Amino acid sequence: MAYHEADIRGAKKDVDSKTAYLESIKDIRFQRFFDQGRRFFESVFLFLPLYFVIRWISIFIGKKGRLMEAWLLRRYLQHYFYRKGIRKIFLTPPVEIPPGSLILTTRIIPPFASLYYYQLFTTPVIVPVSDVLYRWRGVGKLIKRVSYPDGPMTQQKELIMGLLKQGYRVIVYLNPDYLDPMIHTKLYFDPMIKTLMSVAKNTYFLKGSDLELYSAASSHTRLLVIVSCKESGFLIDSEDPLSQKNQEKIADFFQCRYSEVAT
Numbered sequence: 001m002a003y004h005e006a007d008i009r010g011a012k013k014d015v016d017s018k019t020a021y022l023e024s025i026k027d028i029r030f031q032r033f034f035d036q037g038r039r040f041f042e043s044v045f046l047f048l049p050l051y052f053v054i055r056w057i058s059i060f061i062g063k064k065g066r067l068m069e070a071w072l073l074r075r076y077l078q079h080y081f082y083r084k085g086i087r088k089i090f091l092t093p094p095v096e097i098p099p100g101s102l103i104l105t106t107r108i109i110p111p112f113a114s115l116y117y118y119q120l121f122t123t124p125v126i127v128p129v130s131d132v133l134y135r136w137r138g139v140g141k142l143i144k145r146v147s148y149p150d151g152p153m154t155q156q157k158e159l160i161m162g163l164l165k166q167g168y169r170v171i172v173y174l175n176p177d178y179l180d181p182m183i184h185t186k187l188y189f190d191p192m193i194k195t196l197m198s199v200a201k202n203t204y205f206l207k208g209s210d211l212e213l214y215s216a217a218s219s220h221t222r223l224l225v226i227v228s229c230k231e232s233g234f235l236i237d238s239e240d241p242l243s244q245k246n247q248e249k250i251a252d253f254f255q256c257r258y259s260e261v262a263t
Contacts, residue, residue, distance in 0.1 A: 066145065070124050073142040077119035085217040086116070088208075091228045095204065097123065099167040102200035103229075104193065105207065106254050107150075107173035109180060110214035117171055117206060118146065120227060125169045128156075152176070153192045164200050171206070172196060176262050179254075180212050187256040189242055191263075197241050203232040207254055228253070 129147035217223035247259035
């Protein structure tokens with residue numbers, strides 16, 4: 001069989017492109033190795049000394065020390081998510097969230113989602129966190145100070161109500177199970193949300209579009225998260241927060257077509 005010159009050039013071009021692709025994979029692999037090394041250096045030689053200094057100072061200044069720890073955690077998380085390749089755009093204008101407010105969002109698969117929301121706020125908030133994050137080296141103790149264990153609402157309702165009554169801003173998952181807007185079309189509401197809304201001074205809805213793709217993000221694969229936050233009065237009627245009409249409005253805000261109160 002004879003080969004035309006064009007076929008040979010085409011085959012060579014295909015081989016060259018595959019070689020370039022394999023070389024790019026190697027480059028990315030080495031780059032990821034150096035990124036991990038840089039994050040380790042920054043965590044050990046920059047964050048940890050500052051962490052111990054603030055912990056030592058907090059012994060003497062009490063509440064202000066805890067605020068400094070919260071600031072340090074927020075700065076660390078902002079740095080962490082930036083290095084992870086996550087960028088953000090605020091779709092809605094900034095809102096001033098008063099003390100004692102309830103911030104409702106959806107429970108999605110990445111365990112880091114609540115910490116991503118935490119670092120968005122300039123004022124202290126309490127977030128639900130998976131127990132595994134309390135073992136995060138270096139920051140686990142700081143996370144424990146600004147969070148409560150994520151779990152069934154039947155177990156956490158009294159704790160959340162107590163935090164709201166004490167004036168804390170609290171983020172709460174409104175759905176009992178995990179939600180992936182790319183797969184699920186129905187949003188289930190925990191019926192106890194209505195009780196929490198009656199206790200809170202104000203209620204807000206918070207959404208980070210595409211945050212469920214967290215695991216796919218890297219320093220070479222950027223993830224753009226579109227953040228929206230709306231006060232309940234601008235989204236639903238005040239009479240019955242879980243009426244069918246309000247459910248549909250909330251579900252639409254979280255990019256779901258259907259809604260239902262879980263039983």
